[in-house]
Amino acid sequence: MRKLIYGMNLTLDGYITAPRDDISWGVPSDELFQWWLDQELAIGLLLYGRKLWEAMSSHWPTGDQQPDATPAQIEFARNWRDTPKLVFSSTINKVDWNTRLFTGDAVPEITRLKADDGEPMRVTGATLAGAAMRAGLVDEYEIVTHPVLVGSGTPFYPTLDNWVNLNLVETRTFPGGVTLARYEPTR
Template identity: 70%
Template sequence: MRTLTFGMNVSVDGYIAAPGDDIGWSVPSDELFQWWSDRVAATDLSLYGRKLWETMSPHWPTAAQQPGVTPAEVEFAHRWLAMPKVVFSSSISAVDGNARLVTGDAITEITRLKAEDGGPMDIGGATLAAAAVRAGLIDEYVLATAPVLVGSGTPFFPALDNWVNLNLVETRTFPEGVVLTRYETRR
């Protein structure tokens, strides 16, 4: 059975984006960017919601050829392109690159993917991840918490009907006061 991880940059008050989908506060340090890049390299399959796909897919396919690109960005671009992706959306009709589109029930497909043999999966996109959180499908949470309060916006965690008990498995401090915490779901 595969494991499923939900991880993102998050504000201290729990948001992954400020109002207007502003993520300017979450620009990672070089060290944190490398951590995320290494995570992509270790991920067997990434699950994307529509908005996250529409943010990532226009940029990373050509990022390695852009002026002023850093070696770390080139490395991430190659890793991102190579990683298989599943995009969940009922409003787009096609995806490209190393991705396939699922327009049906996300929870049914994620449950099926988790039951397969294979390496770890990551999930991203607030709406998609919220559905997986509420369905109890997340095995691990990774929060890279930036020292900023944004007040409102897109929350990392959805409203829940029941508690989810977690075990802390890693903490790490990055430059600029970002604290990474990694939790496993207690089953």
């Protein structure tokens, strides 16, 4: 059975974007960027909602060709292109870069994918991850908290039907006061 991981950068008040999809508060240090790269290298399938897919696919296909790209950014871009991706959306009709599109109900499809053998999967995007969380499909949370309060935006945590009790399995501090807390649900 495949593991499903939900992890993103978020503000101290729990948002993955500030109003108007602003993510300028979350510029990672080189050390944090390398940590994210190391995590992504272990992922066998990336699951995207439409909004995050559009953001990622607008930069990373050519991210390694940017004149100021660091070695880690070059490796991230290449890995991003090579890693299989599945976009869940009923409003777009075309995807590129080793990606396929799924227009149906995400929960049964993610459940089916989890039942397969293989490398871990990462679910990204608040709406898609929220559906996976409510269905009890998330096996690990990677919460990278930046020391900033933005007041509103897109929340990392969806409204849930039931409590989810978690076990802390790792903590780490990065430059600039950024912290990682990694949790697994108590089952």
